[in-house]
Amino acid sequence: MTVNYLAFAIPAFFIFVFIEFKIAQHQKKAKIFKYESTVANFSVGIAERLLNLFIAASFYQVYDWLYAHYAIFDISTKWYVWILLLLATDFVWYWYHRLGHEINFLWAAHIVHHQSEEFNLSAAARITTIQAIFRNVFWCALPLLGFHPNMIISILLAHGAYSFFTHTQLIGKLGWLENILITPSLHGVHHASDEKYLDKNYGDVFVFWDKLFGTFQAEEETPKYGLTHPIKSYSFLWQHFHYYLEIGEAYRRANGFKAKWDAVFGSPALMDQNIRPILEERYYQNKLQHDYQNKLQHEAKPKPRFKIYLNIQLIMVVAMLTGTTMFYESLTVVHKVAILIFVLVTLINIGALLEQRKWIYYLECFRLILVFGYFFYSFNIIELLIFPVVGLIILERNFSLNSLYKKHLFSYKSNTINT
Numbered sequence: 001m002t003v004n005y006l007a008f009a010i011p012a013f014f015i016f017v018f019i020e021f022k023i024a025q026h027q028k029k030a031k032i033f034k035y036e037s038t039v040a041n042f043s044v045g046i047a048e049r050l051l052n053l054f055i056a057a058s059f060y061q062v063y064d065w066l067y068a069h070y071a072i073f074d075i076s077t078k079w080y081v082w083i084l085l086l087l088a089t090d091f092v093w094y095w096y097h098r099l100g101h102e103i104n105f106l107w108a109a110h111i112v113h114h115q116s117e118e119f120n121l122s123a124a125a126r127i128t129t130i131q132a133i134f135r136n137v138f139w140c141a142l143p144l145l146g147f148h149p150n151m152i153i154s155i156l157l158a159h160g161a162y163s164f165f166t167h168t169q170l171i172g173k174l175g176w177l178e179n180i181l182i183t184p185s186l187h188g189v190h191h192a193s194d195e196k197y198l199d200k201n202y203g204d205v206f207v208f209w210d211k212l213f214g215t216f217q218a219e220e221e222t223p224k225y226g227l228t229h230p231i232k233s234y235s236f237l238w239q240h241f242h243y244y245l246e247i248g249e250a251y252r253r254a255n256g257f258k259a260k261w262d263a264v265f266g267s268p269a270l271m272d273q274n275i276r277p278i279l280e281e282r283y284y285q286n287k288l289q290h291d292y293q294n295k296l297q298h299e300a301k302p303k304p305r306f307k308i309y310l311n312i313q314l315i316m317v318v319a320m321l322t323g324t325t326m327f328y329e330s331l332t333v334v335h336k337v338a339i340l341i342f343v344l345v346t347l348i349n350i351g352a353l354l355e356q357r358k359w360i361y362y363l364e365c366f367r368l369i370l371v372f373g374y375f376f377y378s379f380n381i382i383e384l385l386i387f388p389v390v391g392l393i394i395l396e397r398n399f400s401l402n403s404l405y406k407k408h409l410f411s412y413k414s415n416t417i418n419t
Contacts, residue, residue, distance in 0.1 A: 007326035010049065010318065013164070017121045023170055024120075032169050035307070036354050038122045040234045042314060043347045044112055045125025047236070050321050050343055052132055053328050054336070059136045063149040066140055073146035085147050085155050086205070089139070093159070094209040096138035097202040100131075107268045108243040109134055115239055117226035119191050124167040128240060163187075163204050178218065182207055185219045192223030229273060233285055236351035242279065249275050309409050310353055317343045338374045345370065353409075361402045365392055 017038075024030050075081060100110040109131040116123040142152050166187035173185045182203045190201040200217035203209045210216035231242060250263040250272060262270065279285070324331065324339050331339075345367050352360040372388045395401055 002327075002329040004326055004328055007322050010322045010325065013045075013121075013125070014318065016164075020121045020168060020170060027170065029170070032118055032120050033122075034118050036234050037116050037118045038120075039310065039314060039350060039354060040236075040239065041116055041122040041125050042318075043236050043350055044239065045127065046317055046321055047344060047347055048125075048127045048129050048132060050324065050340060051129040053325060054340075055129070055133065060149060060153060062136075062140065063143040063152055067143035067146070067149050070144055071146040072144060075146040075148070077148055077151060081147075082151065082155070085142070085151055086159070088142060088145065088147070089152075089155050089159055090203060090205045091209060092138050092141050093135075093204045094202050094213075096135055097204070098199075098213075098215065100134070101199055101202070102267055104247055104262075104266055104268055104271065105264050106134060108247060111227070111243050111268075112239055114191060114227055115231060117230060119167065119169055119188055119223075119225040121164065121167050123191070124164045159204060167191075173219070178207075180207060181205060188223050188225070189217050189219050191225050193226050193228045194221065194224055196220075197223055198228070229276065231276075231285075234351055234354035235285075236347045238283070238285060239351075242276070242285075245279050245283075246271060246275050249279060306353070306409060310350060313346055313350055317346050334377075342367070342370060342374075358406070361405045364405065368392070 021030070021033055024032055075084075097110075100106040109128055112128050113123075113126045113131070116126060139152065139156065143149055163182075166182055166184050168184045169188065171184040174181075174183045177183060178186065182201065182205055186201045186207065189197045192198075197217055200215050201207070201210050202215055207216060231239065233239060233242075247263055251260055253272075253275075254260040254263045320339055320343055324336070328336070345363065349360065349363050349367060352363060369385070369389060369392075373382065373385050376382045376385050392401075
Protein backbone atom coordinates (compact mmCIF):
# COMPACT_ATOMS: atom_id res chain seq x y z
CA MET A 1 0.00 0.00 0.00
CA THR A 2 1.41 3.38 -1.05
CA VAL A 3 1.55 5.94 1.76
CA ASN A 4 1.77 9.68 1.10
CA TYR A 5 3.73 11.05 4.05
CA LEU A 6 2.72 14.62 3.18
CA ALA A 7 -0.49 13.72 5.01
CA PHE A 8 1.35 14.38 8.28
CA ALA A 9 1.52 18.06 7.33
CA ILE A 10 -2.23 18.28 8.04
CA PRO A 11 -2.12 17.45 11.78
CA ALA A 12 1.12 19.47 12.00
CA PHE A 13 -0.77 22.52 10.73
CA PHE A 14 -3.38 22.19 13.47
CA ILE A 15 -0.71 21.62 16.11
CA PHE A 16 1.02 24.87 15.13
CA VAL A 17 -2.29 26.76 15.19
CA PHE A 18 -3.02 25.34 18.66
CA ILE A 19 0.45 26.36 19.89
CA GLU A 20 -0.08 29.87 18.53
CA PHE A 21 -3.47 30.04 20.29
CA LYS A 22 -2.00 28.95 23.64
CA ILE A 23 0.84 31.48 23.32
CA ALA A 24 -1.71 34.18 22.45
CA GLN A 25 -3.68 33.28 25.58
CA HIS A 26 -0.51 33.43 27.67
CA GLN A 27 0.34 36.84 26.24
CA LYS A 28 -3.23 38.10 26.80
CA LYS A 29 -3.76 38.33 23.02
CA ALA A 30 -6.44 35.68 22.61
CA LYS A 31 -8.58 38.25 20.77
CA ILE A 32 -6.50 37.61 17.64
CA PHE A 33 -8.51 34.38 17.40
CA LYS A 34 -12.26 34.31 16.88
CA TYR A 35 -14.01 30.95 16.91
CA GLU A 36 -16.24 31.52 13.87
CA SER A 37 -13.46 32.99 11.74
CA THR A 38 -11.02 30.23 12.67
CA VAL A 39 -13.53 27.52 11.73
CA ALA A 40 -14.25 29.33 8.45
CA ASN A 41 -10.50 29.49 7.76
CA PHE A 42 -10.14 25.78 8.39
CA SER A 43 -13.08 25.01 6.11
CA VAL A 44 -11.55 26.83 3.14
CA GLY A 45 -8.20 25.09 3.67
CA ILE A 46 -9.74 21.63 4.01
CA ALA A 47 -11.62 22.02 0.73
CA GLU A 48 -8.50 23.17 -1.11
CA ARG A 49 -6.33 20.37 0.24
CA LEU A 50 -8.90 17.73 -0.66
CA LEU A 51 -9.63 19.05 -4.15
CA ASN A 52 -5.92 19.50 -4.74
CA LEU A 53 -5.44 15.75 -4.36
CA PHE A 54 -7.33 15.29 -7.61
CA ILE A 55 -5.16 17.73 -9.60
CA ALA A 56 -1.71 17.83 -7.94
CA ALA A 57 -0.33 14.93 -9.98
CA SER A 58 -1.58 16.58 -13.16
CA PHE A 59 0.56 19.64 -12.56
CA TYR A 60 3.67 17.55 -12.03
CA GLN A 61 2.92 15.87 -15.35
CA VAL A 62 2.53 19.28 -17.00
CA TYR A 63 5.85 20.43 -15.52
CA ASP A 64 7.54 17.23 -16.68
CA TRP A 65 6.10 17.56 -20.20
CA LEU A 66 7.13 21.21 -20.52
CA TYR A 67 10.61 20.42 -19.21
CA ALA A 68 11.06 17.48 -21.59
CA HIS A 69 9.79 19.24 -24.73
CA TYR A 70 10.11 23.02 -24.35
CA ALA A 71 12.82 23.83 -21.79
CA ILE A 72 14.78 26.86 -23.01
CA PHE A 73 17.93 26.07 -21.04
CA ASP A 74 19.51 22.86 -19.77
CA ILE A 75 19.93 23.89 -16.12
CA SER A 76 21.97 21.57 -13.92
CA THR A 77 20.90 20.23 -10.53
CA LYS A 78 24.01 21.34 -8.63
CA TRP A 79 23.61 22.78 -5.13
CA TYR A 80 23.85 26.44 -6.14
CA VAL A 81 20.99 25.99 -8.63
CA TRP A 82 18.65 25.50 -5.65
CA ILE A 83 19.36 29.08 -4.60
CA LEU A 84 18.70 30.32 -8.13
CA LEU A 85 15.47 28.32 -8.27
CA LEU A 86 14.30 29.74 -4.95
CA LEU A 87 14.84 33.26 -6.25
CA ALA A 88 13.11 32.44 -9.54
CA THR A 89 10.17 30.87 -7.69
CA ASP A 90 9.73 33.91 -5.49
CA PHE A 91 9.99 36.21 -8.52
CA VAL A 92 7.23 34.29 -10.31
CA TRP A 93 5.19 34.35 -7.10
CA TYR A 94 5.56 38.12 -6.85
CA TRP A 95 4.02 38.67 -10.28
CA TYR A 96 1.35 36.00 -9.84
CA HIS A 97 0.45 37.60 -6.50
CA ARG A 98 0.52 41.15 -7.79
CA LEU A 99 -1.62 40.33 -10.83
CA GLY A 100 -3.96 38.49 -8.46
CA HIS A 101 -4.68 41.88 -6.88
CA GLU A 102 -4.84 43.82 -10.13
CA ILE A 103 -7.04 41.66 -12.39
CA ASN A 104 -10.64 40.96 -11.45
CA PHE A 105 -10.93 37.30 -12.43
CA LEU A 106 -7.66 36.51 -10.62
CA TRP A 107 -8.75 38.56 -7.59
CA ALA A 108 -11.98 36.52 -7.46
CA ALA A 109 -9.85 33.47 -6.62
CA HIS A 110 -7.44 35.29 -4.30
CA ILE A 111 -9.92 37.45 -2.38
CA VAL A 112 -10.83 34.49 -0.16
CA HIS A 113 -7.33 34.61 1.32
CA HIS A 114 -7.92 38.18 2.49
CA GLN A 115 -11.41 37.84 3.95
CA SER A 116 -10.39 36.98 7.50
CA GLU A 117 -10.33 39.96 9.85
CA GLU A 118 -8.17 37.96 12.26
CA PHE A 119 -4.54 37.56 11.20
CA ASN A 120 -3.17 34.30 12.58
CA LEU A 121 -1.79 30.98 11.36
CA SER A 122 -5.28 29.67 10.59
CA ALA A 123 -5.67 32.42 7.96
CA ALA A 124 -2.83 30.82 5.98
CA ALA A 125 -5.25 28.01 5.13
CA ARG A 126 -7.49 30.35 3.13
CA ILE A 127 -6.34 29.16 -0.30
CA THR A 128 -8.94 28.08 -2.85
CA THR A 129 -8.45 25.37 -5.44
CA ILE A 130 -9.02 27.90 -8.22
CA GLN A 131 -6.26 30.08 -6.79
CA ALA A 132 -3.97 27.02 -6.58
CA ILE A 133 -4.63 26.28 -10.26
CA PHE A 134 -3.82 29.85 -11.32
CA ARG A 135 -0.67 29.77 -9.20
CA ASN A 136 0.53 26.53 -10.77
CA VAL A 137 -0.08 27.94 -14.25
CA PHE A 138 2.32 30.78 -13.42
CA TRP A 139 4.87 28.30 -12.08
CA CYS A 140 4.92 26.60 -15.48
CA ALA A 141 7.50 29.28 -16.28
CA LEU A 142 10.03 27.36 -14.16
CA PRO A 143 10.20 24.12 -16.21
CA LEU A 144 10.09 26.25 -19.36
CA LEU A 145 13.27 27.95 -18.18
CA GLY A 146 14.85 24.53 -17.67
CA PHE A 147 14.55 23.78 -13.94
CA HIS A 148 13.96 20.09 -13.24
CA PRO A 149 10.38 19.29 -12.09
CA ASN A 150 11.60 17.36 -9.03
CA MET A 151 13.51 20.43 -7.89
CA ILE A 152 10.50 22.64 -8.56
CA ILE A 153 8.18 20.51 -6.43
CA SER A 154 10.69 20.47 -3.55
CA ILE A 155 11.16 24.25 -3.65
CA LEU A 156 7.41 24.84 -3.82
CA LEU A 157 6.94 22.77 -0.65
CA ALA A 158 9.59 24.80 1.18
CA HIS A 159 8.19 28.04 -0.26
CA GLY A 160 4.69 27.19 0.98
CA ALA A 161 5.96 26.15 4.42
CA TYR A 162 7.77 29.47 4.88
CA SER A 163 4.74 31.54 3.94
CA PHE A 164 2.61 29.66 6.49
CA PHE A 165 4.70 31.06 9.36
CA THR A 166 4.38 34.67 8.15
CA HIS A 167 0.67 34.65 9.09
CA THR A 168 0.98 35.60 12.74
CA GLN A 169 0.89 38.65 14.99
CA LEU A 170 2.88 37.03 17.78
CA ILE A 171 6.24 37.68 16.11
CA GLY A 172 7.22 41.34 16.06
CA LYS A 173 9.68 43.05 13.76
CA LEU A 174 12.88 41.09 13.19
CA GLY A 175 15.46 43.84 12.87
CA TRP A 176 17.77 43.64 9.86
CA LEU A 177 15.87 40.62 8.49
CA GLU A 178 13.04 43.03 7.61
CA ASN A 179 15.30 44.25 4.78
CA ILE A 180 15.77 40.77 3.32
CA LEU A 181 12.82 38.53 4.11
CA ILE A 182 9.05 38.87 4.11
CA THR A 183 8.45 38.69 7.86
CA PRO A 184 5.14 38.34 9.73
CA SER A 185 5.16 42.12 10.21
CA LEU A 186 5.58 42.77 6.47
CA HIS A 187 3.02 40.16 5.46
CA GLY A 188 0.60 41.56 8.01
CA VAL A 189 0.83 44.84 6.09
CA HIS A 190 -0.19 42.95 2.95
CA HIS A 191 -3.30 41.62 4.73
CA ALA A 192 -4.29 45.06 5.99
CA SER A 193 -7.20 47.13 4.69
CA ASP A 194 -5.70 50.50 5.70
CA GLU A 195 -5.31 52.75 2.64
CA LYS A 196 -1.55 53.22 3.09
CA TYR A 197 -1.06 49.45 3.23
CA LEU A 198 -3.19 48.46 0.24
CA ASP A 199 -1.46 46.52 -2.55
CA LYS A 200 1.88 46.30 -0.78
CA ASN A 201 4.39 43.54 -0.01
CA TYR A 202 3.54 40.93 -2.64
CA GLY A 203 6.69 38.89 -2.09
CA ASP A 204 6.44 35.55 -0.34
CA VAL A 205 9.99 35.00 0.92
CA PHE A 206 12.11 37.99 -0.14
CA VAL A 207 11.48 41.74 -0.07
CA PHE A 208 13.74 42.39 -3.08
CA TRP A 209 10.92 42.39 -5.61
CA ASP A 210 8.70 44.79 -3.69
CA LYS A 211 11.55 47.26 -3.28
CA LEU A 212 12.54 46.87 -6.93
CA PHE A 213 9.01 47.37 -8.28
CA GLY A 214 7.82 50.02 -5.82
CA THR A 215 5.35 47.99 -3.73
CA PHE A 216 7.25 47.82 -0.43
CA GLN A 217 5.73 49.17 2.78
CA ALA A 218 7.03 48.69 6.32
CA GLU A 219 4.57 48.35 9.18
CA GLU A 220 3.97 51.66 10.92
CA GLU A 221 0.52 51.93 12.51
CA THR A 222 -1.06 48.67 13.69
CA PRO A 223 -2.85 47.19 10.66
CA LYS A 224 -6.58 46.62 10.41
CA TYR A 225 -6.89 43.23 8.77
CA GLY A 226 -9.38 42.03 6.16
CA LEU A 227 -11.04 43.52 3.11
CA THR A 228 -11.76 47.21 2.59
CA HIS A 229 -15.39 46.14 2.16
CA PRO A 230 -15.81 43.16 4.54
CA ILE A 231 -18.25 40.47 3.51
CA LYS A 232 -19.25 39.68 7.13
CA SER A 233 -20.08 36.10 6.27
CA TYR A 234 -18.95 32.66 7.39
CA SER A 235 -20.76 30.89 4.57
CA PHE A 236 -18.48 28.43 2.79
CA LEU A 237 -20.28 29.08 -0.50
CA TRP A 238 -20.59 32.87 -0.21
CA GLN A 239 -16.94 33.30 0.73
CA HIS A 240 -15.87 31.31 -2.33
CA PHE A 241 -18.21 32.70 -4.96
CA HIS A 242 -19.44 36.18 -4.02
CA TYR A 243 -16.84 37.97 -6.14
CA TYR A 244 -17.55 35.80 -9.18
CA LEU A 245 -21.18 36.88 -8.80
CA GLU A 246 -20.04 40.50 -8.61
CA ILE A 247 -18.03 40.11 -11.82
CA GLY A 248 -21.03 38.50 -13.49
CA GLU A 249 -23.30 41.34 -12.41
CA ALA A 250 -20.77 43.96 -13.52
CA TYR A 251 -20.45 42.21 -16.89
CA ARG A 252 -24.24 42.10 -17.28
CA ARG A 253 -24.52 45.84 -16.56
CA ALA A 254 -21.61 46.83 -18.79
CA ASN A 255 -22.29 48.51 -22.11
CA GLY A 256 -19.80 47.94 -24.89
CA PHE A 257 -16.77 45.74 -25.34
CA LYS A 258 -14.37 47.81 -23.22
CA ALA A 259 -16.71 47.96 -20.24
CA LYS A 260 -17.34 44.21 -20.42
CA TRP A 261 -13.60 43.56 -20.76
CA ASP A 262 -12.94 45.71 -17.69
CA ALA A 263 -15.56 43.80 -15.71
CA VAL A 264 -13.52 40.63 -16.14
CA PHE A 265 -9.94 41.80 -16.66
CA GLY A 266 -10.02 45.27 -15.14
CA SER A 267 -8.81 46.37 -11.71
CA PRO A 268 -10.80 45.37 -8.60
CA ALA A 269 -10.38 48.98 -7.47
CA LEU A 270 -12.75 49.99 -10.28
CA MET A 271 -15.48 47.52 -9.33
CA ASP A 272 -18.81 49.24 -8.67
CA GLN A 273 -19.23 49.09 -4.89
CA ASN A 274 -23.02 49.24 -5.22
CA ILE A 275 -23.08 45.75 -6.72
CA ARG A 276 -22.24 43.78 -3.59
CA PRO A 277 -25.09 45.21 -1.43
CA ILE A 278 -27.53 44.34 -4.21
CA LEU A 279 -26.23 40.76 -4.38
CA GLU A 280 -26.26 40.49 -0.58
CA GLU A 281 -29.93 41.42 -0.60
CA ARG A 282 -30.65 39.05 -3.49
CA TYR A 283 -29.02 36.13 -1.66
CA TYR A 284 -30.23 37.16 1.83
CA GLN A 285 -26.75 38.01 3.09
CA ASN A 286 -27.78 41.50 4.24
CA LYS A 287 -30.46 40.22 6.63
CA LEU A 288 -28.09 37.55 7.82
CA GLN A 289 -25.43 40.09 8.75
CA HIS A 290 -27.87 42.32 10.65
CA ASP A 291 -29.57 39.51 12.60
CA TYR A 292 -26.40 37.61 13.36
CA GLN A 293 -24.48 40.66 14.58
CA ASN A 294 -27.42 41.51 16.89
CA LYS A 295 -27.22 38.03 18.33
CA LEU A 296 -23.52 38.31 18.94
CA GLN A 297 -24.04 41.58 20.81
CA HIS A 298 -26.72 40.16 23.13
CA GLU A 299 -25.59 36.57 23.52
CA ALA A 300 -21.82 36.50 23.16
CA LYS A 301 -21.24 32.78 23.69
CA PRO A 302 -22.85 29.97 21.71
CA LYS A 303 -24.43 27.04 23.53
CA PRO A 304 -21.81 24.39 24.44
CA ARG A 305 -23.57 21.60 22.56
CA PHE A 306 -23.57 23.71 19.39
CA LYS A 307 -19.79 24.05 19.54
CA ILE A 308 -19.36 20.39 20.42
CA TYR A 309 -21.49 19.35 17.45
CA LEU A 310 -19.67 21.70 15.09
CA ASN A 311 -16.23 20.68 16.41
CA ILE A 312 -17.06 17.00 15.93
CA GLN A 313 -17.88 17.69 12.29
CA LEU A 314 -14.66 19.62 11.84
CA ILE A 315 -12.58 16.87 13.44
CA MET A 316 -14.34 14.30 11.26
CA VAL A 317 -13.52 16.06 7.98
CA VAL A 318 -9.92 16.70 9.09
CA ALA A 319 -9.54 12.99 9.85
CA MET A 320 -11.06 12.11 6.47
CA LEU A 321 -8.75 14.56 4.71
CA THR A 322 -5.69 13.15 6.48
CA GLY A 323 -6.63 9.54 5.74
CA THR A 324 -7.53 10.29 2.13
CA THR A 325 -4.24 12.13 1.60
CA MET A 326 -2.24 9.31 3.16
CA PHE A 327 -3.84 6.50 1.14
CA TYR A 328 -5.09 8.38 -1.91
CA GLU A 329 -3.40 6.10 -4.44
CA SER A 330 -5.03 3.04 -2.88
CA LEU A 331 -8.60 4.36 -2.99
CA THR A 332 -11.01 3.58 -5.80
CA VAL A 333 -12.63 6.35 -7.83
CA VAL A 334 -15.95 5.69 -6.09
CA HIS A 335 -14.35 6.08 -2.66
CA LYS A 336 -12.57 9.29 -3.68
CA VAL A 337 -15.69 10.89 -5.12
CA ALA A 338 -17.82 9.80 -2.14
CA ILE A 339 -15.34 11.33 0.31
CA LEU A 340 -15.10 14.52 -1.75
CA ILE A 341 -18.88 15.00 -1.88
CA PHE A 342 -19.36 14.19 1.81
CA VAL A 343 -16.60 16.57 2.95
CA LEU A 344 -17.80 19.44 0.73
CA VAL A 345 -21.40 19.02 1.92
CA THR A 346 -20.15 18.96 5.52
CA LEU A 347 -18.14 22.16 4.99
CA ILE A 348 -21.24 23.86 3.55
CA ASN A 349 -23.08 22.51 6.58
CA ILE A 350 -20.51 24.00 8.97
CA GLY A 351 -20.79 27.41 7.31
CA ALA A 352 -24.59 27.25 7.48
CA LEU A 353 -24.41 26.36 11.19
CA LEU A 354 -22.12 29.31 11.86
CA GLU A 355 -24.65 31.56 10.13
CA GLN A 356 -27.68 29.92 11.77
CA ARG A 357 -29.40 29.16 8.46
CA LYS A 358 -32.78 27.50 8.95
CA TRP A 359 -32.37 25.34 5.84
CA ILE A 360 -29.45 23.59 7.53
CA TYR A 361 -31.83 20.82 8.69
CA TYR A 362 -32.60 19.85 5.09
CA LEU A 363 -28.90 19.80 4.25
CA GLU A 364 -28.37 17.50 7.23
CA CYS A 365 -31.03 15.15 5.87
CA PHE A 366 -29.42 15.23 2.43
CA ARG A 367 -26.03 14.40 3.94
CA LEU A 368 -27.49 11.50 5.89
CA ILE A 369 -29.12 10.13 2.74
CA LEU A 370 -25.76 10.45 0.96
CA VAL A 371 -24.15 8.30 3.67
CA PHE A 372 -26.85 5.65 3.37
CA GLY A 373 -26.57 5.79 -0.41
CA TYR A 374 -22.81 5.23 -0.30
CA PHE A 375 -23.05 2.18 1.95
CA PHE A 376 -25.99 0.71 0.07
CA TYR A 377 -24.11 1.19 -3.20
CA SER A 378 -21.03 -0.47 -1.71
CA PHE A 379 -23.10 -3.54 -0.80
CA ASN A 380 -24.95 -3.44 -4.14
CA ILE A 381 -28.34 -2.82 -2.53
CA ILE A 382 -28.88 0.76 -3.67
CA GLU A 383 -32.58 0.05 -4.29
CA LEU A 384 -33.04 -0.16 -0.50
CA LEU A 385 -32.22 3.55 -0.16
CA ILE A 386 -35.96 4.22 -0.27
CA PHE A 387 -36.31 2.85 3.29
CA PRO A 388 -34.13 5.42 5.15
CA VAL A 389 -35.73 8.17 3.03
CA VAL A 390 -39.21 7.05 4.04
CA GLY A 391 -38.00 6.59 7.62
CA LEU A 392 -36.82 10.19 7.79
CA ILE A 393 -40.17 11.41 6.47
CA ILE A 394 -42.07 9.37 9.07
CA LEU A 395 -39.83 10.58 11.90
CA GLU A 396 -40.26 14.19 10.79
CA ARG A 397 -44.04 13.85 10.63
CA ASN A 398 -44.30 12.25 14.08
CA PHE A 399 -41.53 13.88 16.09
CA SER A 400 -40.86 17.20 14.26
CA LEU A 401 -37.12 16.55 13.91
CA ASN A 402 -36.70 19.97 12.34
CA SER A 403 -37.81 21.73 15.52
CA LEU A 404 -35.80 19.41 17.75
CA TYR A 405 -32.69 20.00 15.64
CA LYS A 406 -32.95 23.77 15.90
CA LYS A 407 -33.75 23.64 19.58
CA HIS A 408 -30.74 21.54 20.54
CA LEU A 409 -28.10 22.30 17.92
CA PHE A 410 -28.58 25.94 16.99
CA SER A 411 -26.25 28.31 18.76
CA TYR A 412 -28.89 30.69 20.11
CA LYS A 413 -32.22 30.05 21.74
CA SER A 414 -34.36 32.57 19.88
CA ASN A 415 -34.71 34.66 16.72
CA THR A 416 -33.09 32.14 14.36
CA ILE A 417 -32.47 33.47 10.89
CA ASN A 418 -35.24 32.88 8.43
CA THR A 419 -33.08 32.22 5.38
